[in-house]
Amino acid sequence: MNPNSQPSARPPAVGARQIALLEKLSNACAVSGDESEVRRIVLDELKPVADEIKHDALGNLLVIRKAHVEQPLKVMIVAHMDEVGFMIVDKEEGGLFRFELVGGVSKSHLAGKAVWVGEKHHNGVIGAKAIHLVSPEEQKNPISIENLRIDMGPGGADNARVGDRAAFATSFRRAGPSLIGKALDNRLGVATLIELVKHAPGHIELQAAFTVQEEIGARGAIVAAYALQPDLAIALDSTPAYDLPDWDGQENTRYNTRLGFGPAIYVADAGTISDPRLVSFLTAVAEKYRIPYQIRQPGGGGTDAGVVHRSRGGVPSVSVSIPGRYAHTPAGLCRISDWRHTLALLYHALQDITPSILESERRMP
Amino acid sequence: MKELIKKLVECIGPSGFEHIVRDVIKDEIAPFVDEMHVDALGNLIARKGTRKESGLRVMLSAHMDEIGIIATHIDENGFVRFTTVGGVFPRNCPGGRVRFMNGAQGVIGTERAESADKAYTIEQLFIDVGASSRTDCPVKVGDVAAFDRPMLDLGNRLVAKAMDDRISVAAQIETLRRLKDTPHEVYFVFSVQEEVGLRGATTAAYGVDPDVGIAVDITMTGDTPRGTKMEVALGKGPAIKVRDGRMLSDPRLVKLMVEAAEKAGIPYQMEVLEGGTTDASVIQLTRAGVPSGCVSIPCRYVHSPSEMVDIRDVEHAVRLLLEILSNPILL
Numbered sequence: 001m002n003p004n005s006q007p008s009a010r011p012p013a014v015g016a017r018q019i020a021l022l023e024k025l026s027n028a029c030a031v032s033g034d035e036s037e038v039r040r041i042v043l044d045e046l047k048p049v050a051d052e053i054k055h056d057a058l059g060n061l062l063v064i065r066k067a068h069v070e071q072p073l074k075v076m077i078v079a080h081m082d083e084v085g086f087m088i089v090d091k092e093e094g095g096l097f098r099f100e101l102v103g104g105v106s107k108s109h110l111a112g113k114a115v116w117v118g119e120k121h122h123n124g125v126i127g128a129k130a131i132h133l134v135s136p137e138e139q140k141n142p143i144s145i146e147n148l149r150i151d152m153g154p155g156g157a158d159n160a161r162v163g164d165r166a167a168f169a170t171s172f173r174r175a176g177p178s179l180i181g182k183a184l185d186n187r188l189g190v191a192t193l194i195e196l197v198k199h200a201p202g203h204i205e206l207q208a209a210f211t212v213q214e215e216i217g218a219r220g221a222i223v224a225a226y227a228l229q230p231d232l233a234i235a236l237d238s239t240p241a242y243d244l245p246d247w248d249g250q251e252n253t254r255y256n257t258r259l260g261f262g263p264a265i266y267v268a269d270a271g272t273i274s275d276p277r278l279v280s281f282l283t284a285v286a287e288k289y290r291i292p293y294q295i296r297q298p299g300g301g302g303t304d305a306g307v308v309h310r311s312r313g314g315v316p317s318v319s320v321s322i323p324g325r326y327a328h329t330p331a332g333l334c335r336i337s338d339w340r341h342t343l344a345l346l347y348h349a350l351q352d353i354t355p356s357i358l359e360s361e362r363r364m365p
Numbered sequence: 366m367k368e369l370i371k372k373l374v375e376c377i378g379p380s381g382f383e384h385i386v387r388d389v390i391k392d393e394i395a396p397f398v399d400e401m402h403v404d405a406l407g408n409l410i411a412r413k414g415t416r417k418e419s420g421l422r423v424m425l426s427a428h429m430d431e432i433g434i435i436a437t438h439i440d441e442n443g444f445v446r447f448t449t450v451g452g453v454f455p456r457n458c459p460g461g462r463v464r465f466m467n468g469a470q471g472v473i474g475t476e477r478a479e480s481a482d483k484a485y486t487i488e489q490l491f492i493d494v495g496a497s498s499r500t501d502c503p504v505k506v507g508d509v510a511a512f513d514r515p516m517l518d519l520g521n522r523l524v525a526k527a528m529d530d531r532i533s534v535a536a537q538i539e540t541l542r543r544l545k546d547t548p549h550e551v552y553f554v555f556s557v558q559e560e561v562g563l564r565g566a567t568t569a570a571y572g573v574d575p576d577v578g579i580a581v582d583i584t585m586t587g588d589t590p591r592g593t594k595m596e597v598a599l600g601k602g603p604a605i606k607v608r609d610g611r612m613l614s615d616p617r618l619v620k621l622m623v624e625a626a627e628k629a630g631i632p633y634q635m636e637v638l639e640g641g642t643t644d645a646s647v648i649q650l651t652r653a654g655v656p657s658g659c660v661s662i663p664c665r666y667v668h669s670p671s672e673m674v675d676i677r678d679v680e681h682a683v684r685l686l687l688e689i690l691s692n693p694i695l696l
Contacts (some may be wrong), residue, residue: 082480105639138609253438253446267507268435268450273558279507287675295507299448314568362407363384365464 009076011344012195014336019174021045022191022339026172026181031085031165032216033104035059036082037119038190042210045194047332060224065200073355076207076230076315077196077346078191078221078304079237080214083182084328085116085167088160096149097124099166103215108142109329114169115150122159122248124152124166133235142319166332169197177260177336184332186214188322192343193236201351214304218271221304225311229260231358232278232316235305236346239321239332241298255297255325263342266319267288271306278318280365281357285349291341292307296321316358320346367518367676369393374525377511379433379450380561383407385466386429390534390552390555397542399554406570409555413541415548419693420548423556424575424655425540425686426644427533427582428559429598432668433511436443436504445495451560455485457669463530464513469494469503471510483622483684494592504647511671518550521600523674528672532557532662533581536679540686547679547690556644566627566644573606577618577694581682582654584609584636584661596636597663600675603682606659611642612649617696618658630680636661647650659683 012018021041028347031039039061061081066072084103091097097117101107111128129138129147140262150166152159160166172181181187193208193317200206207228211220214237225233257264265282266274290318296319309317321343324334378386387409391401394411401411409429416422432451439445458473465471471494475485492510496502504510506640517524525531534555541553542614552573557565570578584604597604605622606614626633638661649657662682665673 251440267509268381272448273561276382295505297437297448298507299437309406310564310567312568313572314408314565316405338612358405361384361387361403362405365384 011347012199014343018191018195019179021194022095022133022179022187023172024257025187025225026183029121029165029167030081030083031167032082032213034165035081035212035229036189041189041212042081042194046197054127056223056227058220058223059212060220061209062224062228063197065197065206066204068202072203072205073233073353074205074207074237075350075353076209076225076228076233077193077309078188078211078224078233078235079193079310080220080304081190082212082215083167083185084215085165087151088162088164088166089119091157091162092149095152097152097160097164102165103143104328105146106328110148112189113330115166116169117150117152117160117166118164118329122152123169124156126151127151128238136218141182141255170331178333179336180232180331180333182330182332184324184334185327188238188334188339189236190323191341192322192346195343196350197347199347204353211304218302218304218307222307225308225315229312230315233305233308234346235303235308235317235319237303237319237321238324238327240302240327241325257294257296257321259323259325261294262336262338263345264294264296264321264323266321267298269303269319271302272309272317272319274318275316275362276364277357277360277362278316279351282318282320282345282349285352289344289348291345293345316362348362366535366539367523367536367680368533369615370523371516372529372626373531373535374516377466378429378431378510379511379683380558382431382509383429383557387555390429391540393538394541397678404406404569404572405485406565406568407557410569410573411541411553412549413544413551414549417548420550421576421694422550422552422573423690423694424552424570424573424577424578424648425537426554426556426558426569426580426648427537428530428644429534431511431529432560433509436508438506439499439504441499443494443498443502443582445492445494447492454666454668455487455490458490459485461670462513463492463510465504465508465510467508469504470513471495480528514670520679522673523676524671524673525545526670526672528664528674529583529633529667532664532674532679536662537581537687543626543683544685544690545608548693549585549690551690553605558608559644561693563644563647567647568662570648570655572640574652575648575655578645579657580645580648580659582643582659583662583664583667584638585664585667586665589665597636599663599665599673600677601634602669603678603685604634604636604661604663606636606638606661609642610640612657613647613696614645614658615656618656621656621694622660624693626685629684629688631685631688632666633685635657647680
């Protein structure tokens with residue numbers, strides 16, 4: 001018997017080792033379509049504990065922890081490995097490169113930002129005219145992508161080629177109870193799922209899907225869910241927190257989520273209406289183990305659950321996110337406590353879940 | 366039939382939360398089906414008939430869900446901020462009443478208008494449930510509500526919220542009850558989450574794996590003052606869909622429907638809908654492809670809390686469906 005299959009009653013910690021792993025994951029570059037750097041880290045972590053690992057045609061890493069019972073409940077937890085960033089599309093003279101956006105990046109976050117280009121993380125910067133030279137007229141308008149270049153310096157012309165990806169060059173760091181880094185969306189989810197695989201209970205089959213290409217339309221999860229055919233699924237992601245004061249002193253009514261309030265459980269986003277059986281199960285688990293949680297404000301956005309729940313004959317699904325400020329910018333910020341509580345919630349949920357959750361039809365409790 | 370329609374339209378069933386409607390349908394059809402089950406997403410799938418030599422596996426689909434709203438924030442004075450579930454027009458909201466799944470009711474109010482000629486956005490609206498603080502508010506973030514109106518009986522014309530698509534649910538129930546002799550294995554699907562992107566029919570069609578798919582849904586009309594230009598009118602019979610925003614009906618199926626209507630002397634109209642779509646568009650693309658079409662019931666004021674249909678169109682839609690299902694479908 002696998003020694004790791006004996007669960008303890010206490011959820012895994014978020015300590016120095018976990019934070020060091022998140023640092024490694026955050027500093028790795030995995031812009032959609034080229035996730036190999038993160039995939040390697042996941043593989044290194046989970047090879048010793050996995051019962052089965054499949055690296056599928058699109059690059060998803062499907063890690064299975066088998067159950068010790070017959071016909072177990074098959075629970076898929078999906079966390080995407082990819083991040084938003086850039087792709088080099090044209091080489092110009094003197095180490096200048098034209099680029100395109102990959103995934104949802106705001107044009108106004110670009111000028112003057114340092115980037116890492118290619119597998120070797122070559123240094124570059126998205127150039128911008130120094131303020132000294134900008135006319136008042138130019139100052140008013142955002143700079144279009146066509147007028148921006150990644151500058152790798154006059155000696156850097158051979159360090160990149162068309163098709164290479166680039167990511168924001170932000171080194172991970174700790175700030176008291178918070179963490180700052182790039183791609184916390186969704187390396188937080190990846191780091192959490194790694195812990196869940198290491199501490200999987202024996203009565204279910206845990207199907208951990210580390211997916212590709214979520215940021216450009218949840219493409220990896222489509223084929224992952226088709227292959228795994230789970231009984232139910234949880235998308236584990238990071239969602240924006242915009243819990244900042246309103247400029248006019250009015251109550252902020254559109255924050256999406258708030259830091260420090262625990263894991264964000266989804267009722268509905270643009271891609272999925274969560275299965276109410278799973279929502280109430282998760283909130284009951286949170287209350288039972290006194291884990292703080294919040295309901296993410298229903299509305300836009302989406303996770304891998306959007307495609308997973310429509311797979312084949314349908315998969316009851318829900319999403320849980322770790323809140324983070326400034327997602328899809330060069331530097332996000334999250335609270336260690338939210339991460340810890342998310343891990344605890346899902347750890348206990350996997351421990352406590354039984355096939356009876358699907359015995360009744362989909363309905364509100 | 367009016368009684369059944371009233372019962373169906375007055376249920377609350379926004380997308381993703383269709384169980385109340387489903388329970389009503391189950392009770393109505395239980396004595397008439399050979400078998401029924403609810404799938405992973407909540408679709409109700411009822412089979413009637415077994416496949417004879419000349420028969421096919423036919424899937425009908427009418428969606429149970431309706432547009433609605435979902436609470437996003439309760440403010441310190443107990444006002445509920447919300448966003449939409451499906452295609453709710455903000456212009457139809459102010460002054461409207463809503464009912465939450467938990468029974469709480471409220472009225473939609475508006476912020477002070479920035480200017481008289483600017484339409485409200487959803488962010489400028491809120492629901493007043495009669496609370497005065499966050500703590501005494503009976504609604505919490507994530508709670509779902511539907512528009513609240515009793516049905517209005519104007520004789521041939523009926524007005525209610527959620528005619529889209531409970532009127533087709535009623536038509537399918539009636540068809541199922543009256544269908545006596547069919548060479549086909551007919552799957553009557555009452556689908557979920559159509560209004561948020563045809564999600565239920567996607568998984569139901571994968572599960573049923575039909576030879577032919579027919580959606581039963583409402584369509585818009587062009588018969589109101591200075592309205593959209595469109596051939597379809599209330600009272601002129603069910604509309605046989607040729608195309609909509611996301612589907613071209615299988616022409617063989619269109620022809621078969623037209624011939625069935627003419628043979629049986631059922632009034633019908635041809636439908637070319639420029640925007641919007643139905644469950645048929647996803648049934649068509651299931652697995653290796655399914656010849657699909659749609660029988661539409663004309664409806665005015667679609668996605669408002671007062672959608673109007675003509676009861677005669679419903680009756681004729683039922684007769685057309687019975688005619689189609691009672692005979693071999695040769696494509």
